[in-house]
Amino acid sequence: MRVLFMCTANSCRSILSEALFNHLAPVGFEAVSAGSFPKGQVLPRSLTTLQQAGISIAGLHSKGNDAFEGNPPDIVITVCDKAAGETCPVYFGPALKAHWGLEDPSEVTGDEAAIDAAFRATLAHIQQRCQAFLDLPFDSLSRDELKTALDRIGVL
DSSP: OEEEEEESSSSSHHHHHHHHHHHHOOTTOEEEEEESSOOSSOOHHHHHHHHHTTOOOTTOOOOBGGGGTTSOOSEEEEOOOGGGTOOOOOOOSSSEEEEOOOOOGGGOOSOHHHHHHHHHHHHHHHHHHHHHHHTSOGGGOOHHHHHHHHHHHTTO
């Protein structure tokens, strides 16, 4: 199963989601990420946060959803924060879609400790959701039941 995590810039939340999902995922599951307006580079603090958590950063880079035209995802999860006034990216295709909004830790202001805490908290939130996703009984869920489960995870 291929999961695409999308946000606006593909430099922070979707990158953290891709890396953490792949860190937790069993064989047969894979995450990728993209942005509707990719920044072209991953935020260094995103990479540092992942490394400090013992999660591989190999191959992570900022990209648009056109990078997956030849290998479309089964599920698309947007991680933008509508409350922040962002435009949520749109993915056209048959993939099942869900929204798991996350506040952008790169928008946090304050000292280094406050910013680091925001990135760690975001990663912990992503871990909770990814683990809930991976715990789903995929073999027994219909497409509609999977959509309902994904939507429930999005409010964790």
